[in-house]
Amino acid sequence: MRRLQPDDLLLVLGPRPSVDVGAWLRDGLREAIRSGRLDHGVVLPSARTTASGLSLARGTVSSAVDELVGEGVLVSRPRSSVVVADVARPAGGEDAAGPVVVRPASVGTPDPALFPRAAWARAVREAMRDLPDADLGYPDPQGLLALREALAAHLRTTRAAPVSADDVVVVSGVAQGLALVGGVLAGAGAGAGARRVVVEDPASAGALEQLRGAGLDVVPVPVDDAGIRTSELPTADAALVTPAHQYPLGVVLAPDRRRDLVAWARDGDRLLLEDDYDAELRYDRQPVGALRGLDPQRVALMGSVSKLLSPALRLGWVVAPPGLRAALVDAKRRADLGCSVPEQAAFARLIATGAYARHLRRTRLAYKRRRQVLLDALGRAAPRLTVEGVAAGLHLVVRMPDAAAEAHAVAGLRGRGVPADALSAASARPAAWGVVMGVARVHGAVVAEVVDVLRAAADGGLVPMVR
Numbered sequence: 001m002r003r004l005q006p007d008d009l010l011l012v013l014g015p016r017p018s019v020d021v022g023a024w025l026r027d028g029l030r031e032a033i034r035s036g037r038l039d040h041g042v043v044l045p046s047a048r049t050t051a052s053g054l055s056l057a058r059g060t061v062s063s064a065v066d067e068l069v070g071e072g073v074l075v076s077r078p079r080s081s082v083v084v085a086d087v088a089r090p091a092g093g094e095d096a097a098g099p100v101v102v103r104p105a106s107v108g109t110p111d112p113a114l115f116p117r118a119a120w121a122r123a124v125r126e127a128m129r130d131l132p133d134a135d136l137g138y139p140d141p142q143g144l145l146a147l148r149e150a151l152a153a154h155l156r157t158t159r160a161a162p163v164s165a166d167d168v169v170v171v172s173g174v175a176q177g178l179a180l181v182g183g184v185l186a187g188a189g190a191g192a193g194a195r196r197v198v199v200e201d202p203a204s205a206g207a208l209e210q211l212r213g214a215g216l217d218v219v220p221v222p223v224d225d226a227g228i229r230t231s232e233l234p235t236a237d238a239a240l241v242t243p244a245h246q247y248p249l250g251v252v253l254a255p256d257r258r259r260d261l262v263a264w265a266r267d268g269d270r271l272l273l274e275d276d277y278d279a280e281l282r283y284d285r286q287p288v289g290a291l292r293g294l295d296p297q298r299v300a301l302m303g304s305v306s307k308l309l310s311p312a313l314r315l316g317w318v319v320a321p322p323g324l325r326a327a328l329v330d331a332k333r334r335a336d337l338g339c340s341v342p343e344q345a346a347f348a349r350l351i352a353t354g355a356y357a358r359h360l361r362r363t364r365l366a367y368k369r370r371r372q373v374l375l376d377a378l379g380r381a382a383p384r385l386t387v388e389g390v391a392a393g394l395h396l397v398v399r400m401p402d403a404a405a406e407a408h409a410v411a412g413l414r415g416r417g418v419p420a421d422a423l424s425a426a427s428a429r430p431a432a433w434g435v436v437m438g439v440a441r442v443h444g445a446v447v448a449e450v451v452d453v454l455r456a457a458a459d460g461g462l463v464p465m466v467r
C-alpha cells in the first residue's frame, strides 16, 4: 500500500496559492483521483501531518477531506487513515486512459502459459541474494561473466560448437545481435560503398530490417529443400543463414551445402551470421550441430531465450569470432552500456541449476505433441495440403494454391488469434504462396478451427467467424 507524504501531495497539487487554500486542496485532490494520477488504495497523510507539511490550518485540511469522503472520492478507514476510493475513470476526454492495446503475438512466439514462472522467480530471488554489490554498477558490456560461462557450457553441449566465456557477447536478442554485427560490418566498409550481405529467400522480414537499418545491402539467394543454394552465392561481404531450421521454410541446411558455405566464406575472407533462433526445438531427433563448429573463426552464432523462454526477457547472445569480438563489445557499449545484470544473473542461475534444461525438455515434449495433433488433423481433413519443413520450432508453413487462398488463410487464422504471415511477403522473388503460422498455442479446440480455415482457404473461401 502506497503511503503519501506532504511533499508527494505538493507534487500532485502544484504550487500552494496564497488564498483559497481549502479549494486548492479539495479540487486538486479530486482532479488527481478522477484522472488516475492518484491510484485506488493510496493512503493520505494524516490531517495533522498534511497541515504542518503544507502550512495549512488543520481544520482546512479536515473539511476538504470530509467533503471528498462525502463525494465518495476518498474513504475514511478505522484509526483515521484516509485512502483513495475506487472511482471509475471518465470514459473519454484527454484524461481517460487510452484503449488497452493487445499486441498480436508474432509467428515465433512461444506459449506464455509454458513460461517457468516459479523457476524464474526462484532464480531471480537467489541471484539477487548472491549478487555482490560490485555487480550493481554499470555492467560489463560484454555480459555478466557468470552468464557467459553458463551459456558457453550450455552451447558446447547443446549446439556441439566450440564456445568459451570469452567468445560470448550478451545482447538483448538476435535482433540486437544482427543490428550490432551489421553496424560493425557496415563501419568496416566505410568509404568503400555499402557492404553486401547474402540473405536467404524467403527470410525473416525482421532480420532483414535489422541488417538494412545498419546500412547494409541485402542480396537474396533462393532456398530449396536442402537450404540456401550455395551454387548461386554472389560476391558479398557476409551471409546471414538459419542452418538448423530455415526461417520460414523449416528445412535444414544439407551437409554439402554447409561445407560449400564455409568454403565460400574462407575464399573471400567473409563472415557468416548463424541465426540459431529456435535450434533447440527439434522434435524428431537431436538438433544438427551449429555451423560454428565448422569454422569458429568465421561464424558468429546468435541465439536468444525468445523461443525457449519468452521474447519479453530481451536476452540473447552472439558467440563472436575472435576478429569481431572487440568491435562488437564496443558497439554494444555504445548502444546501451550493456544488458540488465539482475536478469543476466537470474538466467545464469536457471542454466547452472539445470532448471533451464528441464524446462527445455518439458516444452519440447509439449510442442512436439501439439504439432503432431495438428498435422494428424490436417492430414485427415485436408490431405492435399502440403506442410513444409522438419519437425521443429514454433511455426509451420502450409502451401496455398494462389494469392487469394494465401490472403484468406492469413486473415482467417489471424481472425482466430493464431499468428500468421503470408509466405509471399517473406520472399524477394515470385514464390509459391503459403501461410507461415505460429503453432505454439494451437491445441485443444483451436486445432479444428485452424484446420477448417486452412482447408476452406485452399478450396477458395473464408470460413465465417461465427458458425
Ligand SMILES: Cc1ncc(COP(=O)(O)O)c(C=O)c1O
Binding pocket: 106, 108, 172, 173, 174, 175, 176, 204, 206, 207, 242, 247, 275, 277, 303, 304, 305, 306, 311, 316
Ligand atoms: C528467424 C528469426 N530471427 C531473429 C528473430 C529475432 O529474435 P529475438 O527475439 O531474439 O531478437 C526472430 C524473432 O521472431 C526470428 O524469427
